[in-house]
Amino acid sequence: MVDDALASVQQRLGRPLVTLDAFSGSGVVSRLAKARSNVVISNDLESYARVIGECYLTNASEIDDGAVRAAVAEINAEIESGFRTDGFIARHYAPADDSRIAQGERVFYTTDNARRLDAYVALIHARPQPMRSLLLGPLLSAASVHANTSGVFKGFYKDRGTGIGRFGGTAADALGRITRQIVLTPPVLSVHHAERQILQADAADLPDLIGPVDVAYLDPPYNQHPYGSNYFMLNLIAENREPAQMSRVSGIPRDWNRSGYNVRSTAGPLLARLIDDLDTRFVLISYNDEGYISPEQMREILADVGPVTEITQRYNTFRGSRNLSGRNTHVTEHLYLVEKT
Numbered sequence: 001m002v003d004d005a006l007a008s009v010q011q012r013l014g015r016p017l018v019t020l021d022a023f024s025g026s027g028v029v030s031r032l033a034k035a036r037s038n039v040v041i042s043n044d045l046e047s048y049a050r051v052i053g054e055c056y057l058t059n060a061s062e063i064d065d066g067a068v069r070a071a072v073a074e075i076n077a078e079i080e081s082g083f084r085t086d087g088f089i090a091r092h093y094a095p096a097d098d099s100r101i102a103q104g105e106r107v108f109y110t111t112d113n114a115r116r117l118d119a120y121v122a123l124i125h126a127r128p129q130p131m132r133s134l135l136l137g138p139l140l141s142a143a144s145v146h147a148n149t150s151g152v153f154k155g156f157y158k159d160r161g162t163g164i165g166r167f168g169g170t171a172a173d174a175l176g177r178i179t180r181q182i183v184l185t186p187p188v189l190s191v192h193h194a195e196r197q198i199l200q201a202d203a204a205d206l207p208d209l210i211g212p213v214d215v216a217y218l219d220p221p222y223n224q225h226p227y228g229s230n231y232f233m234l235n236l237i238a239e240n241r242e243p244a245q246m247s248r249v250s251g252i253p254r255d256w257n258r259s260g261y262n263v264r265s266t267a268g269p270l271l272a273r274l275i276d277d278l279d280t281r282f283v284l285i286s287y288n289d290e291g292y293i294s295p296e297q298m299r300e301i302l303a304d305v306g307p308v309t310e311i312t313q314r315y316n317t318f319r320g321s322r323n324l325s326g327r328n329t330h331v332t333e334h335l336y337l338v339e340k341t
Contacts, residue, residue, distance in 0.1 A: 001215070001311050001335045002029055002284070006036045008337070009282050016194075020216040021279065022203045025227065027052040029217055033112040033193040035197060041210055043199040045257050046227055047136055048234035053198040054130065055137025060189040068134055072186050075123045075135070079184075085177040087118020088242035092251050093233070096167065099217060106251055107148050107156045107165025108233065115181045117143060117237065120184060125240040134187055140234050144183045152230040155250055199202050204270065207277040220271060221261040222291030228256035272301045275338075285336040295334055306341035 010017055016038040021030040023044060030042040030053060042053040067112045089117065094114030095101040109117065117139075124135045139185070148156045148167050157169035157178075201209060203220070221227060232252050235332065243253035260266040271293065275283055289295055302308045313333045 001313055001333075002286070003032055003036075005284050005309075005311070005337045006071055006215065006253050009284075010036045013214060013281075017214040018212070019102075019281075020206070020210065020278070021211045022206060022216060022223075022274070022278075023219045024049050024053055025219070027056055029219070030305075031190055031218070034194045036103060037194050039195045039197070039213075041197045041199065041213065043201055043206060043234050044198065046201060046231065046235055046260065047238040048202040048231060050198055051133050051136045051238040052140060053196070054133035055187050056131065056189065057135065057194075057196040057198065058187075058189055059193045059196075060191065061193060063130070063134065063189075068131070069129065069186050071135060072138075072184050075120065076184055078123060079119055083119050083123070084115050085118050085122045087115070087121065088236070089121070089122055089233075091116040092242075092246070097177060098167070101165050103162075103164050105165055106249075107167065109147060110151065110179050110317045111238065112169070113146055113179075120182070121237055121240050135184065136238060137187045138185050140237060142184070142233065143237055145177060146182050146234070148178050152225075153233045153250070154225075154230055154252070169271055196288075203274055206274075206279075207279065212279040214280065215282040215284055216278050217284045217286070218271070218274065219286040220267070221259055222267075222287055222293070224262050224264075226256065228258070228261055230331045232256055261284060264292040268297055268301060275301070275305055275340075281340060283336075283338045283340060285334075285338070287334050287336070289332045289334065298334065302336060302338050306339045309337040311337075315319065 006017065017036055018039040019033040019037040021033060022043045022044065024030050024042040025044060025051065027042060029041055033040050040057060042057055044050060089109065090111065093106045093108040094111050095105045095107055098111050101107060120139055124132055124139060127135060146229040156165055157167065158164060160170045167178050174279065199209060229252050245254040246252060260270045260274070287293060287298060299308070314330050315333065
């Protein structure tokens with residue numbers, strides 16, 4: 001849907017776009033936009049998103065691929081030779097012994113993978129930029145995939161009977177994914193070339209930080225679940241930072257970023273103000289029907305902005321959530337393309 005909308009804007013303007021991705025997250029839309037843009041501005045409040053952008057928005061023609069692969073091979077060789085550190089991931093987020101997990105231990109990773117992650121973090125953060133981000137990008141991906149979670153880090157799988165952490169939960173599901181050894185790989189970069197600007201800012205500040213754009217893609221948080229706590233582990237890896245204070249059960253840092261988009265009363269006014277303040281010809285908004293801003297409210301917000309094209313797509317509700325009771329089995333994603341007048 002997003003690519004179709006960007007294609008229609010590009011066709012209207014008859015040239016490559018200047019595209020803003022204001023809440024970039026995993027960076028998938030920023031990378032998609034490279035195919036239709038000569039400038040991509042990628043922004044997010046979270047450190048992991050900045051690193052992902054610095055890595056995967058890099059133009060392949062601007063780096064020495066051989067040097068990147070050599071760095072990956074060198075670091076992997078150090079890991080396989082037994083290099084380890086006394087790191088915070090093994091200390092706070094994995095059991096001391098996988099075969100004897102104790103009550104109260106956090107079980108986000110196997111003991112081996114936690115130690116490997118600590119070692120990778122130490123070795124990669126010792127590298128200068130831009131190599132550091134080019135190596136951190138794939139490490140963040142591996143840390144997301146080989147985790148004892150359903151995809152977010154608010155909690156880890158446990159045995160329902162004992163309440164003790166268990167790989168794959170009560171049914172020991174997805175053990176191949178969860179327990180597979182973490183190994184660094186080179187980043188796979190887009191074949192498309194575009195000038196890029198990577199920002200880590202509150203979206204409300206963007207109008208003062210960037211110039212005019214052709215299209216602004218807005219995919220803000222839509223409910224009470226903030227990305228700063230959901231993906232805290234990725235921020236810690238991106239920053240190489242041990243939290244000073246953390247929650248008792250999951251070890252979430254106390255200083256994670258709060259967003260007004262996670263509050264029902266402020267989500268709508270914040271979005272309306274951002275749309276009004278941005279110097280953009282088109283606005284492209286992605287929001288689902290379970291969000292704090294209902295489709296009716298969204299249409300009301302956009303009515304005074306300009307002509308609106310709305311596209312919908314139905315998909316399965318995220319099944320890793322613990323609060324499925326009373327929820328629909330499907331949600332509908334709404335994509336709104338607005339031409340500001």
